[in-house]
Amino acid sequence: MILPNNAEITGIKVKLSEIEKKFSDIWKNTTGDGRDKAVVKASTLNLIITINDKNQYLNTLNLIPEVTFHNPCRIIMILINPELDTERITSYISAFCQPPRQDGVQLCSELITLETGNAGINHLPGILLPLLLPDLPVFLWSPNNLFLNNFKSQDFHKNIERVILYSPETIDSIDELYKMAGYVINASETSKISDMTWARLTGWREAVARFFDFQEREQYLNNISKISIEHFSKAVSTHAYLMAGWIASRLDWTPVNSPDNKRHHFIFTGPSGNQIDLFIKKAPSDKNDQCLSKVEIQSLVQNRIITFSAVQAKNNIIKTIIKDQNSEPVYNYIQNAQPDNARLLCYELDFIKKDTIYIEAVEKIWQIFNENKRETVEIY
Amino acid sequence: MEDKSNENPLRQGMRLIRTPQPCTLIIFGATGDLTRRKLIPSLFSLYNQSLLPQNFNIIAFARRPKTTEEFRRDMADGLKEFSEFQIDKNPGLDRFLSLIHYHRGDFTQIETHEKLKKFLQKLEDKKDGQRNRLHYLATPPSQYDSIIKNLGTAQLARNENGWTRIIIEKPFGRDLQSALELNKITGDVFTEDQIYRIDHYLGKETVQNILVFRFANGIFEPIWNRRYIDHVQITVAENIGVEGRGRFFEETGILRDIVQNHMLQLLSLFAMEPPSAFDANAVRDEKVKVLKAISPLSRQYIKNNVVRGQYAAGSLMAKSLSGYLQEEGIPDNSITETYVAMKLFIDNWRWASVPFYLRAGKRLPKRVTEIAIYFKDAPLQIFGDVTEGEIPANVLTLKIQPDEGISLKFDSKVPGPGGNIRPVNMDFRYGTSFGESPPDAYERLLLDAMIGDSTLFTRSDENEKAWELLTPILHYWQNNKNRVPQYNIGSWGPKEADDLLNKENRAWRRL
């Protein structure tokens, strides 16, 4: 950082109306006219981050060096401090510079922090729009979905290319999951939405997709009779439901009313009218890991049962096993390194297009519960 | 086994860079320079990014006696020198090295290939029994013939339980005749879709970006033709000399080393028509069409439009350097060119009568590769004070190395009461838009070959067409033993190269 950290919030306090001027003073002093000097202010996008507690503020601040290394950008961090009983907005600016590269160039990014109380939320859209760098994509990262809860302004929505959520990996009730699904579907009408929880599933999706990369396995895909998805979560596992929604949407399955009011067992019909039983369960072992422990798919082809299992093994590896009654099992291994939040965020910032696969998976979750509309129950 | 992954509904929208299926890479010539400097560091980098498949093995095949342990130690030393990753205390290093197995033998003997096969099967049986194999010929081209034939005889060119592919390093032949022979030898043993001819230029992000730049941006394609473009200059300049590889270079020359592959690749990517899809055959079909459309070079044409040169002793960056003829291993009467410049025309609807000037050379003032597009002047000169022709042309430059980026030169008014006009540059630099540096070309290409994507590899017809175009120049020079024009080290080439453009009222870009 090239500015002193003399406040609890990183950066120097400036008046809202002076943010741009102060930045331009900083850059003039450090980079001259911005050409052929070692320090270069670089921006490829605008990133708005909304948070509402101080701990989260510090955690988020720690991600900034890595995020700005991969995507030099202007970050506008909004801290809605519930302890502040004010609608006043206090602003701070600072600059993050990377260590000099081999060619001596040092890339720097800008950080603006806006702090306010709950009462200040309504003012934010009118403050944010003028602060965005023109003509560069705008991403909004809302680790606690604060944005979706609070910013209803259409004008503001229109200006955001992509909203990055972090839907809780684990939530307390099916009701919340259902709400989350409805929420994503609604928001996806105006913004492109992505979810870091979904990104965490990538290795699992890869493992399952790989089973069916060869044409001769297509018949197995069309004749799936049973799926079971196991997770480590103590409550409702968003990962497990997203996995289920993804498979069901890709394979065009329709949910039908299921008899199980505990929500462990769901029934679908496939495109050819076949029935598929889907089970979502907690793994027998406890592990401090919110993701999945196993996905097992059974296909019934000409009275033969073939089982495709992907199992979490040690060292971030997913072990896959194909068992056919008539031959020896085939094993394979897929690396499933769990990226940290900074990596996941960078990964999301690389995409601008709509992730329709994710939205369709969420829609399927919504359909599942809509079909099973009876009173929702708490589980685990 | 056919890879039908594109049709898998679960693959749709998968954002992950695809990881290859389990496979074994067999490096022929593993004690050589290429393996140590490029292949192993690239593989280590892929390993660190979790991009190598699980159950991956490397068999290092070369002639000198060595144990696997010794070879692994050599590679660890090489990594210290050439890897971008921290080596000391890297917990992944030992795990990576344990994937490597040394296999000793002589390429010319069938027994060593038979032994290789047994060794491979044993390794494969220990994992999942899949026999996906990627042969990498990192040897001098003189060895290709025996390796390929022996792979065929030992039945290592295909198998029931997996795919087999072969990567061949350039040069793919010395002229049209030898290229046809090499294609025949490889074609007798492997099918074209198994063969991956590597030209590492195509693995460079900035080279691939030529296609993105052209076909993803609506504003450039409409002006990418003879109506707006006056001429194009493609430069591949090196400041180094033959660097201890004099004997190799003496047999090769810059036309074979740079123009036949890298430069014609740049030219065809620049000039091709939009492919119907971004897949291996659609892209390569369009590239070949460009080469086919280049007017054949007659003796008379070569005499007037192709210039060669040799660097003469001089000084560069305060270092006195000897000329080409004084380099070790170079005969006094050598006529091998260290510089070439030429003018080409592409006879098609889009490019008719637009000259493409190409130049490549060693010991030029700096290392730079770029394509510069000169646009035609504005139709009418309305600024009274400035006479026609004085306003410099707009130039769009695609910079390939070392400062990857794109820049546009246009004219602007000098501030003040006068009417002066001066050119200014608008620069886009990769380095300031994307913080991280792009992966090494070999990393990308090794991964593509393991995945089975041959878009960035040279197809046999492309290679043959390139030789067909340039072989008349080689013949002309062979029959014309005049002294090769000299140029001073640190200059931009011989006077004859300047004349080539000056006589048409144009000039090379000063870089």
Ligand SMILES: NC(=O)c1ccc[n+]([C@@H]2O[C@H](COP(=O)([O-])OP(=O)(O)OC[C@H]3O[C@@H](n4cnc5c(N)ncnc54)[C@H](OP(=O)(O)O)[C@@H]3O)[C@@H](O)[C@H]2O)c1
């Ligand atoms: N070096 C580069 O940076 C570079 C760049 C682009 C392209 N290339 C191309 O890559 C290829 C390899 O280049 P290089 O520089 O690595 O070559 P190199 O250093 O000369 O290595 C040759 C390798 O081939 C082995 N070899 C030769 N004859 C053999 C035989 N009869 N049986 C078994 N092994 C034999 C040698 O093994 P022993 O030493 O154990 O005998 C050595 O491992 C060439 O086609 C070159 O044009 C190289």
